[in-house]
Structures are given as structure tokens and as C-alpha cells.
Amino acid sequence: SQQGEEDPQALSIQEGENATMNCSYKTSINNLQWYRQNSGRGLVHLILIRSNEREKHSGRLRVTLDTSKKSSSLLITASRAADTASYFCAYGRSNYQLIWGAGTKLIIKP
Amino acid sequence: GAGVSQTPSNKVTEKGKYVELRCDPISGHTALYWYRQSLGQGPEFLIYFQGTGAADDSGLPNDRFFAVRPEGSVSTLKIQRTERGDSAVYLCASSSPGRGPTDTQYFGPGTRLTVL
Numbered sequence: 001s002q003q004g005e006e007d008p009q010a011l012s013i014q015e016g017e018n019a020t021m022n023c024s025y026k027t028s029i030n031n032l033q034w035y036r037q038n039s040g041r042g043l044v045h046l047i048l049i050r051s052n053e054r055e056k057h058s059g060r061l062r063v064t065l066d067t068s069k070k071s072s073s074l075l076i077t078a079s080r081a082a083d084t085a086s087y088f089c090a091y092g093r094s095n096y097q098l099i100w101g102a103g104t105k106l107i108i109k110p
Numbered sequence: 111g112a113g114v115s116q117t118p119s120n121k122v123t124e125k126g127k128y129v130e131l132r133c134d135p136i137s138g139h140t141a142l143y144w145y146r147q148s149l150g151q152g153p154e155f156l157i158y159f160q161g162t163g164a165a166d167d168s169g170l171p172n173d174r175f176f177a178v179r180p181e182g183s184v185s186t187l188k189i190q191r192t193e194r195g196d197s198a199v200y201l202c203a204s205s206s207p208g209r210g211p212t213d214t215q216y217f218g219p220g221t222r223l224t225v226l
Contacts (some may be wrong), residue, residue, distance in 0.1 A: 035217075041135070042220060043203075043220045045216070098155065100152030
């Protein structure tokens with residue numbers, strides 16, 4: 001069963017705008033990861049943030065982690081049509097087992 | 111190098127039949143994971159192998175599900191007496207704990223299982 005929750009479930013924005021997705025979880029974690037899944041394709045790892053980190057950047061991606069609120073956010077800046085996908089957060093209680101959210105479906109309108 | 115591969119890409123079977131799903135991890139990856147993903151949901155953990163042994167099979171829904179990894183590389187997920195509720199995409203991932211980004215899992219494209 002899913003133990004992570006993502007918000008919003010769906011997001012539609014214009015190309016060039018920023019997209020923000022949020023993830024909440026319920027237990028203590030070792031790390032939290034974000035993945036992207038394009039329609040009909042596999043999951044692609046985007047970024048990992050460890051429990052002792054508060055913010056991490058990778059290209060146009062920015063991830064924050066607030067362990068006191070048990071929440072994380074993924075910001076995609078200057079969105080492109082190719083960013084259209086479902087985005088999942090997954091958090092680890094150990095070095096291997098990941099618990100997944102239900103995902104946010106992001107649509108970038110040209 | 112090659113990524114994680116899974117075969118078949120699609121499998122249609124009848125209720126009550128037995129199916130096997132295969133996963134070929136990235137060469138040298140010692141950790142292998144099976145997940146199940148239903149439509150509109152995130153992946154659900156099934157089982158984790160470290161080498162040849164199942165280090166955690168707590169996600170297997172019942173005893174109709176079984177997975178093996180006899181030589182520490184290729185893994186097979188086996189489902190007996192399939193039920194319509196088993197229909198989902200079965201995902202395999204591999205990782206190499208202790209080297210580089212230790213917790214990054216690399217996913218295969220999945221096997222879409224449909225039980226009629």
C-alpha cells in the first residue's frame with residue numbers, strides 16, 4: 001500500500017512556467033528520491049536528497065526536504081514540453097526499500 | 111552499457127494460469143528489486159534480493175507469488191493461479207549498494223501483465 005502522498009494529483013501549466021510538486025510521508029526516512037515516468041516508459045531517477053540535507057539542485061530541478069514536517073517539494077524551473085510526465089517521490093527507510101507516492105501527473109502546454 | 115531489461119514486455123494470460131516474468135539487471139549490480147504498479151498508482155514494493163538471497167520479501171501479497179535469483183544475476187518472478195487482480199505492470203530495478211550514488215535504483219521498462 002502507498003504510504004506517501006503527493007500533491008497535486010495533476011498539474012497543467014504553460015511552457016516556460018515553473019512547476020512545483022509536493023510529497024508528504026509518515027515515517028522517519030534515510031533518504032527521499034524523485035523519479036519521472038513518461039507514458040509507456042520506465043521510471044527514471046531524477047534526484048536523491050538525504051535526511052540530513054535540506055535542499056539540492058540538479059540542472060532545472062530543485063528539491064527541498066523538511067523532516068520536521070515530513071515533506072519534500074520538487075521544483076522544475078522554465079518547464080519544457082518534454083517535462084510532461086508523471087513524477088513520483090519515493091522515500092527510503094533503509095538503504096534499499098523505497099515507499100512510493102501515487103504521483104503527480106504534469107502536463108506542459110506549448 | 112545495457113540497462114535493466116525485462117521480458118516479456120506484455121503478457122496476457124487466463125485466470126488460474128501460471129506465469130513467469132524475467133528480469134536482467136545491470137551487469138555487476140548486486141541488488142535487485144521487484145515492484146508492482148497499478149494504473150494511476152506508484153510502484154508497490156514486492157521483494158528485494160541482495161545477491162542470490164531474498165533479503166526482504168515482505169511485499170509479496172500472498173504465497174501465489176514467488177521470486178528467485180539463483181545465480182545472483184537474472185531474476186524470475188513467478189505467479190501461480192493468477193487472478194484478475196494480479197493485472198498490473200511488474201517493474202524490476204537494480205542497484206549497486208556501496209558504490210557511488212548508493213541508493214539509486216535503475217528501472218527496467220516493465221512487464222504489463224493482463225489476467226483475463
